Amino acid sequence: MLRSLTVVHTLGLMLIMFSATYILPIFTSLIYQDGALVDFVLAMGVTLASGCLMWLLTRRFKGELSLRHGYLLVVMMWTAMPVFATLPLLLVINGLSFTDAYFETMSGMTTTGATVLTRLDFLPPSINLWRHELNWVGGMGIIVLAVAILPLLGVGGRQLFKAETPGPMKDAALTPRITETARNLWLVYVGITVACIMSLKVAGMSWLDAVCHAFSAMGLGGFSTHDASIAFFDSPAIELVLIVFMLLAVMNFATHFLAVHEKSLWPYFRDAEGKASIALILGSCIVIALFLWWKDTYTGFWTALRYASFNLVSISTSSGFANADFNLWPIFAPLWMMFLACIAPSSGSTGGGIKMIRTLILFKQAGREFLRLLHPAVINPMKIGGLVVANNIVLSVLGFIFLYFMSVVTLTFTLLISGLDFITAFSAVLACINNFGPGLGQVGPASNYGGLTDFQTWVCTLAMLIGRLEIITLLIIFTPRFWQR
Numbered sequence: 075m076l077r078s079l080t081v082v083h084t085l086g087l088m089l090i091m092f093s094a095t096y097i098l099p100i101f102t103s104l105i106y107q108d109g110a111l112v113d114f115v116l117a118m119g120v121t122l123a124s125g126c127l128m129w130l131l132t133r134r135f136k137g138e139l140s141l142r143h144g145y146l147l148v149v150m151m152w153t154a155m156p157v158f159a160t161l162p163l164l165l166v167i168n169g170l171s172f173t174d175a176y177f178e179t180m181s182g183m184t185t186t187g188a189t190v191l192t193r194l195d196f197l198p199p200s201i202n203l204w205r206h207e208l209n210w211v212g213g214m215g216i217i218v219l220a221v222a223i224l225p226l227l228g229v230g231g232r233q234l235f236k237a238e239t240p241g242p243m244k245d246a247a248l249t250p251r252i253t254e255t256a257r258n259l260w261l262v263y264v265g266i267t268v269a270c271i272m273s274l275k276v277a278g279m280s281w282l283d284a285v286c287h288a289f290s291a292m293g294l295g296g297f298s299t300h301d302a303s304i305a306f307f308d309s310p311a312i313e314l315v316l317i318v319f320m321l322l323a324v325m326n327f328a329t330h331f332l333a334v335h336e337k338s339l340w341p342y343f344r345d346a347e348g349k350a351s352i353a354l355i356l357g358s359c360i361v362i363a364l365f366l367w368w369k370d371t372y373t374g375f376w377t378a379l380r381y382a383s384f385n386l387v388s389i390s391t392s393s394g395f396a397n398a399d400f401n402l403w404p405i406f407a408p409l410w411m412m413f414l415a416c417i418a419p420s421s422g423s424t425g426g427g428i429k430m431i432r433t434l435i436l437f438k439q440a441g442r443e444f445l446r447l448l449h450p451a452v453i454n455p456m457k458i459g460g461l462v463v464a465n466n467i468v469l470s471v472l473g474f475i476f477l478y479f480m481s482v483v484t485l486t487f488t489l490l491i492s493g494l495d496f497i498t499a500f501s502a503v504l505a506c507i508n509n510f511g512p513g514l515g516q517v518g519p520a521s522n523y524g525g526l527t528d529f530q531t532w533v534c535t536l537a538m539l540i541g542r543l544e545i546i547t548l549l550i551i552f553t554p555r556f557w558q559r
Contacts, residue, residue, distance in 0.1 A: 080132070081143050081146055082135075083129060083132035083135050084147055086124075086128030086129035086130075088151055089121055089124055090122060090126060093125060099207065100118070103200035109198060110166050110200045113161075116165065117158070117165065120161060124158070159183065160176055160179050162200075163179065166201055167191070171528070174524070174531065178205065180538050181538060183208050183209075185212050185509055186505070186538045187297050187394035188506060189523065193301065194298065205286075207289055214263050259327050259328070269319075270292060283299055287299070292323050294320065294424045294426075313380070317384060317387045320393050323423060324419050324424075325342075325423055327423065329341050346460075347429075360379075362382040362410065386410075391425055392415050393511075399518065412508075415510045416428050417430060427508040434458055435458070435471045436471065436472075436475065438463075439468055442454050474544070474546060478545055485537050495516070498513065498516040501513030502523070502534055506535075
């Protein structure tokens, strides 16, 4: 019981921190005089007051969290904060239901980029910025930000970091202190974001569009300020800038930090996972461009390469931008893009999906099984990037993959029962659980999720949460053993 109150105490601190995220849209509303200032101030006040109340009522119970309660806090944070984030949307957008508002904010914080909103071009600038800021904050994970600050308030952070960090190898740290690790990751994240903003501005975007799309690109969230997404700009320069930064965001940010720290590109060559991700994505760009050219989807190869490269990089990195309606392409192309989104992002990146490290482990484990069948007595340790992967990690990955596919199957059948066609149901689940936004059919890039029923919207919301928390973090709290002493 006391530990549970410690979780509530820590959640209160996180809400206090989260209330600071309203400052940027408040200043934006002041600059653009868009009429949403009072709504954001009210939302900030409610969030701050709620956090302070939770913190004050449980301040006697602050202390170090166990790993079990770290998982519980992560789930509580990722379900509670989108509730508070809905306040500006509900106050400003007439007729928006709580279901749709929660879907939108969950999509933002999980960096999915799926939307139920239309007429994005006419939303108040502060609301558009708020949606994109959720992408950005969720990208690296607000828990990692909390880990950098909460120790200063008397709450340890390693358990939270392990519960939140994506990927199977969670004990690796860039520095001996977890606080310093989290802070270094955020410094790199902020630095690359600033570079992206400046590059998009030079490429032709307005300051507001540059900030919003940089937030989305670095969080691999895919939100846009325009209904037509990146097709609105019709600019190869803007598309090239976004491709570069999406590829940077799909790599492990620890690799970026090491490159900066060592002042060398060598960490990128040592990163076996990153090399596999980039090679697979760029190689697929060429293949899909040739396929679309061959199928006469586009008349010239360079045109096909432009649209294939941008949309494939966007979907495979789990971003979700679009500059064409790939729902109209021959079905092989969009399905291949969605398959890549399942496996291509690196652990420690802002991407979703299974992660490339797990893909490499599965591939190598299959090779080990073939060898064991031929030579039963052989000793063949698994190595990735020169490092030995322990068998317990291999078993963990196998368990994760089973839960991943069972989640996809279960949620797809649930949507099918609700009345959706197979292509829409399957692609919506893939898009949400892998956090890449647009699917096919009714939820394709030329439309959105606004046509779903409330039940279907909640199913997709659950899929986004499952994907963002990498399945086990969420499902483990529903097991009887989790609640046993």
